[in-house]
Amino acid sequence: MKDSTITLCLPGNIRFTRLASLTASKTAELFLSSMKVSKGIDDFQHAFELSVSEAFTNAARYASPSSHPQPVTISFRFEEKQLTASITDSNPAFTIEPPAPDIENYPEGGYGLLLIRSLMDTVSCRRENNTNTITMSKQPEIH
Amino acid sequence: MKDSTITLCLPGNIRFTRLASLTASKTAELFLSSMKVSKGIDDFQHAFELSVSEAFTNAARYASPSSHPQPVTISFRFEEKQLTASITDSNPAFTIEPPAPDIENYPEGGYGLLLIRSLMDTVSCRRENNTNTITMSKQPEIH
Amino acid sequence: MIIKETKLDNITIVAPVGTLDASTASLLNENKVLSETSATVVLDLSQVDFLDSSGLGALVGIARKKREKKADMVLTSMNDNVRKVFEITQAFQLFDVYDDARSAAEHCRTKTASQ
Amino acid sequence: MIIKETKLDNITIVAPVGTLDASTASLLNENKVLSETSATVVLDLSQVDFLDSSGLGALVGIARKKREKKADMVLTSMNDNVRKVFEITQAFQLFDVYDDARSAAEHCRTKTASQ
Ligand SMILES: Nc1ncnc2c1ncn2[C@@H]1O[C@H](COP(=O)(O)OP(=O)(O)O)[C@@H](O)[C@H]1O
Ligand SMILES: Nc1ncnc2c1ncn2[C@@H]1O[C@H](COP(=O)(O)OP(=O)(O)O)[C@@H](O)[C@H]1O
Numbered sequence: 001m002k003d004s005t006i007t008l009c010l011p012g013n014i015r016f017t018r019l020a021s022l023t024a025s026k027t028a029e030l031f032l033s034s035m036k037v038s039k040g041i042d043d044f045q046h047a048f049e050l051s052v053s054e055a056f057t058n059a060a061r062y063a064s065p066s067s068h069p070q071p072v073t074i075s076f077r078f079e080e081k082q083l084t085a086s087i088t089d090s091n092p093a094f095t096i097e098p099p100a101p102d103i104e105n106y107p108e109g110g111y112g113l114l115l116i117r118s119l120m121d122t123v124s125c126r127r128e129n130n131t132n133t134i135t136m137s138k139q140p141e142i143h
Numbered sequence: 144m145k146d147s148t149i150t151l152c153l154p155g156n157i158r159f160t161r162l163a164s165l166t167a168s169k170t171a172e173l174f175l176s177s178m179k180v181s182k183g184i185d186d187f188q189h190a191f192e193l194s195v196s197e198a199f200t201n202a203a204r205y206a207s208p209s210s211h212p213q214p215v216t217i218s219f220r221f222e223e224k225q226l227t228a229s230i231t232d233s234n235p236a237f238t239i240e241p242p243a244p245d246i247e248n249y250p251e252g253g254y255g256l257l258l259i260r261s262l263m264d265t266v267s268c269r270r271e272n273n274t275n276t277i278t279m280s281k282q283p284e285i286h
Numbered sequence: 287m288i289i290k291e292t293k294l295d296n297i298t299i300v301a302p303v304g305t306l307d308a309s310t311a312s313l314l315n316e317n318k319v320l321s322e323t324s325a326t327v328v329l330d331l332s333q334v335d336f337l338d339s340s341g342l343g344a345l346v347g348i349a350r351k352k353r354e355k356k357a358d359m360v361l362t363s364m365n366d367n368v369r370k371v372f373e374i375t376q377a378f379q380l381f382d383v384y385d386d387a388r389s390a391a392e393h394c395r396t397k398t399a400s401q
Numbered sequence: 402m403i404i405k406e407t408k409l410d411n412i413t414i415v416a417p418v419g420t421l422d423a424s425t426a427s428l429l430n431e432n433k434v435l436s437e438t439s440a441t442v443v444l445d446l447s448q449v450d451f452l453d454s455s456g457l458g459a460l461v462g463i464a465r466k467k468r469e470k471k472a473d474m475v476l477t478s479m480n481d482n483v484r485k486v487f488e489i490t491q492a493f494q495l496f497d498v499y500d501d502a503r504s505a506a507e508h509c510r511t512k513t514a515s516q
Contacts, residue, residue, distance in 0.1 A: 001158065008166075009150040014308040014340075015177070019149070019169050021307065021336070026162050034158075046367045053338040057308040108347050111339040111375045118374045157423040157455075164422065164451070189482045196453040200423040251461050254454040254490045261489045 001034035004078040012060040012069040012089060017053060020074055024052035024085060027076045031083045037140045044140050047119040052085055054112035055134050059089035082121070082139040088131050096125045096134065144177035147221040155203040155212040155232060160196055163217055167195035167228060170219045174226045180283045187283050190262040195228055197255035198277050202232035225264070225282040231274050239268045239277065289317050294328075294391040297398075301330040301387075306341025314344045321348070324355040326398055328390040332363035337371050346380060358382070358397075362390040404432050409443075409506040412513075416445035416502075421456025429459045436463070439470040441513055443505040447478035452486050461495060473497070473512075477505040 008023050010016040028048040032041055052074060059072040073088045096113050117123050120136040151166050153159040171191040175184055195217060202215040216231045239256050260266050263279040287304040298319045304310065314320055319327055329345070331337075349359045360382040364372070372378050384390035402419035413434045419425065429435055434442055444460070446452075464474045475497040479487070487493050499505035 001156075004154045004156075004159075005152075006154075006159070006162070007150075007152040009148075011147045011149075013144075013147075015144065015173065016147075016149070017307050017309045017340075018305055019166065019173065021338070022169055023151075023162065023166060026165055030158065030162065042367075046370070049336065050338055050367075050371070053307050053336075057338070057340055061308070106346060106377070106380055108343040109339070111342065115339055115371065115374055160422050160424045160455075161420055164453075185482075189485070192451065193453055193482075193486070196422050196451075200453070200455055204423070249461060249492070249495055251458040251465075252454070254457065258454055258486065258489055 001030075001078050002080065006076040008074045010056070010072050010074070012063050012072040014057055014060045017057050017060070020056035020072075021049045021053035023074070024076070025049035027085075028083060031076075031078050032140055034078065035140060035142070037142060040141045044138065047138055048083065048085060051116045051119050051136055052087065054116050055085075055087040055136070058112055059087055059091065059132075062091050062094065063089065064092060079137075082137045084135060084137040086133050086135045088133040090131050093127050093132060094125070096123060144173075144221050145223065149219040151217045153199070153215050153217070155206050155215040157200055157203045160200050160203070163199035163215075164192045164196035166217070167219070168192035170228075171226060174219075174221055175283055177221065178283060178285070180285060183284045187281065190281055191226065191228060194259045194262050194279055195230065197259050198228075198230040198279070201255055202230055202234065202275075205234050205237065206232065207235060222280075225280045227278060227280040229276050229278045231276040233274050236270050236275060237268070239266060287313055289313065290333075291319060294388065295395055297326065297328055297391040297394045299328045299330050299387050299391060301333055303333040304335065306334055306337045306344070308338070308340035311340045311344035314341075314348065320359070321351075323351045324357050326352065326357040326394045327359050328384075328387055328394060329359055329361050330363055330387045330390075331361060331365070331368055332387075334368055335365070337364075337368045339371070339375065342371055342375060342377055346377070349381065358394070360384060360390050360394060362387050402428055404428065405448075406434060409503065410510055412441065412443055412506040412509045414443045414445050414502050414506060416448055418448040419450065421449055421452045421459070423453070423455035426455045426459035429456075429463065435474070436466075438466045439472050441467065441472045441509045442474050443499075443502055443509060444474050444476050445478055445502045445505075446476060446480070446483055447502075449483055450480070452479075452483045454486070454490065457486055457490060457492055461492070464496065473509070475499060475505050475509060477502050 006027055025045045028045040063070050070090045075086050077084045121138045123136045125134045168188045171188040206213050213233045218229050220227045264281045266279045268277045287310040290301040292299050300319050352359050362384040402425040405416040407414045415434050467474050477499040
């Protein structure tokens with residue numbers, strides 16, 4: 001299973017959010033079963049389910065105005081010790097440094113990147129050919 | 144949602160079968176919700192879940208011998224009145240005319256294409272550039 | 287997502303079933319009991335299997351509008367994955383959270399009566 | 402997929418939980434009670450949410466091997482989606498199917514006793 005790659009290409013519309021996050025959850029489950037991990041399964045799956053939900057929603061929500069939703073590509077890679085997910089869109093550039101949560105005023109948004117960075121081991125963002133790719137990796141706890 | 148296309152690319156290994164069939168089920172659910180269909184939902188979803196499970200399993204099982212599993216591509220297209228799924232592999236050519244079930248001897252295999260043809264409205268197979276694409280469509284019952 | 291409603295004394299308990307994310311958050315805002323700003327409600331999360339920041343954002347917005355009218359939305363019965371979103375975002379500071387719907391309704395009734 | 406086992410009198414009831422497809426069918430074949438060809442068992446399908454032709458093929462193979470040793474595998478409690486696979490493939494002709502595990506076990510016990 002090592003080096004397996006799974007790619008899901010969806011229209012950049014929030015109606016497809018759950019398809020993205022369920023695929024992430026199931027992929028994380030498959031990755032763990034290939035690693036014969038038996039502890040912390042639910043946390044690991046949930047970390048990918050939630051992070052991909054956030055990243056896909058952002059990709060769909062912050063697209064440049066256009067009559068048709070731009071495609072968003074989600075890919076998963078089974079690496080030696082970790083699972084990596086990447087989400088690519090054609091939106092304007094952005095940065096992944098989230099502001100600290102504004103507890104006083106608690107705005108209704110602004111927690112997506114905070115959640116991703118809390119749940120994943122590493123998160124990075126790359127701009128290339130007018131696309132953004134946010135890449136996130138996490139290693140399961142091996143016991 | 145009309146004309147939306149969803150593409151899932153997986154390694155041709157039966158360990159990924161459930162990812163293929165769950166994606167099919169969830170996609171069929173999204174298609175129905177975009178059509179505002181409220182009857183026969185479970186049957187329609189199950190028809191895609193089962194047919195994609197069968198077609199993906201065949202694509203993975205009958206691959207030409209190779210050290211790495213060949214990728215299998217599953218795509219879904221939201222059409223005016225129907226949902227279409229296509230599964231593409233690089234296997235040797237095959238035909239989709241299933242033999243009648245052999246009730247006397249009831250072999251352990253040979254029911255995949257029979258199930259697909261029973262559940263879908265139309266099924267066809269195309270050979271192109273050394274790939275096979277099996278394409279299946281189904282219209283929900285509108286009431 | 288479907289949304290179930292039951293009454294305990296005169297407090298309505300609203301129980302969404304399924305996923306609260308960007309694709310379903312608008313359904314919460316369209317719900318009569320949740321958007322009726324002057325009625326206090328209990329939101330029973332026991333059947334919410336998944337919540338992300340878009341779902342949380344919808345909850346914050348609903349609670350805020352109710353509070354402007356001296357009403358409230360209190361939460362109950364969240365699973366561990368939902369709880370994690372509240373923890374990371376520090377959203378626990380914003381909501382009264384109860385273990386079960388009965389004690390949440392009890393609390394709301396007492397609070398409403400004393401106003 | 403996990404496989405639960407319980408005993409009713411001296412008949413073992415085997416209950417797979419989850420999906421029976423190409424990715425899990427081999428787990429059935431590895432199960433001790435199912436692969437022990439001379440023991441009759443009840444296969445409780447109530448927690449099988451999905452079955453395809455690879456799952457069905459595994460069931461046919463297991464039942465066949467047991468019958469060669471005068472044992473059997475009888476089925477119980479299938480949901481509508483699982484039932485549909487049996488209908489289309491005419492597999493109902495191959496299996497004794499019961500509504501619930503208790504009556505299935507009862508039947509197996511009587512049959513074993515009369516041999
Ligand atoms: N895929 C993306 N494309 C464009 N902008 C993005 C993307 N992801 C995040 N951003 C920008 O980063 C900001 C913070 O994102 P996030 O932490 O998820 O909170 P929220 O989306 O609720 O504002 C967004 O408001 C947006 O401006
Ligand atoms: N994707 C495929 N690639 C190559 N051969 C295939 C493919 N799908 C089906 N076949 C051929 O068609 C036959 C019938 O398939 P099916 O009805 O699914 O039954 P089974 O796979 O159990 O034999 C297979 O045995 C195989 O020879």
